Amino acid sequence: MLDIFNLITENAIQYMQHYGMLLGYFIIVLESIMPWIPLCVFIALNIASFGTIAGFIISWMATITGCVISYTFFRYIAGNRIEKFINNKNGEKLKKVVKSIKKIDFSNLVLIVALPFTPAFLINIACGMTKVSFKKFFLSLLIGKIVIVYFWGFIGTSLLESFTDTTNFITICVLLAVAFIVSKIIVKKYDIE
Numbered sequence: 248m249l250d251i252f253n254l255i256t257e258n259a260i261q262y263m264q265h266y267g268m269l270l271g272y273f274i275i276v277l278e279s280i281m282p283w284i285p286l287c288v289f290i291a292l293n294i295a296s297f298g299t300i301a302g303f304i305i306s307w308m309a310t311i312t313g314c315v316i317s318y319t320f321f322r323y324i325a326g327n328r329i330e331k332f333i334n335n336k337n338g339e340k341l342k343k344v345v346k347s348i349k350k351i352d353f354s355n356l357v358l359i360v361a362l363p364f365t366p367a368f369l370i371n372i373a374c375g376m377t378k379v380s381f382k383k384f385f386l387s388l389l390i391g392k393i394v395i396v397y398f399w400g401f402i403g404t405s406l407l408e409s410f411t412d413t414t415n416f417i418t419i420c421v422l423l424a425v426a427f428i429v430s431k432i433i434v435k436k437y438d439i440e
Contacts, residue, residue: 275289318371325376390433
């Protein structure tokens, strides 16, 4: 079984190297819109195919691009229709959820974006539908997606080993703390809320 997995991985890396960075970028953009595509696989393939720095940057930029596309779609196209549906059905629980999403502060949004197992497409939809400001959403992506790409690119390649290695767990905790601190600094400096 392991031989088959290694063969598939080697073929995928060769395919990615052959078709270039654009394919690696495009697949990750699609993942932000179509959640059934496994982000961890393609980030790991980008890093294995293009090297640590280039693979990381491609993956980081692509996931931000995909999230922005999804956010924009739900903010300006689908969000109004869904909001009308919610208002017509008098869904008080849904209205409360929408209010709580609108009130979420920047630092908490950064942490939600940065958590490795948070589904990005739900965050994109929620922020787009509730009309969270683009500046707040975009800056939270810039900071939070660094943690996600690091996690799936470096830790996700050996996920089972990562759960038993405390240094990986500590690294993620430190990255989350740094993301939170940076978000607090940005809130004070640029008055985002």
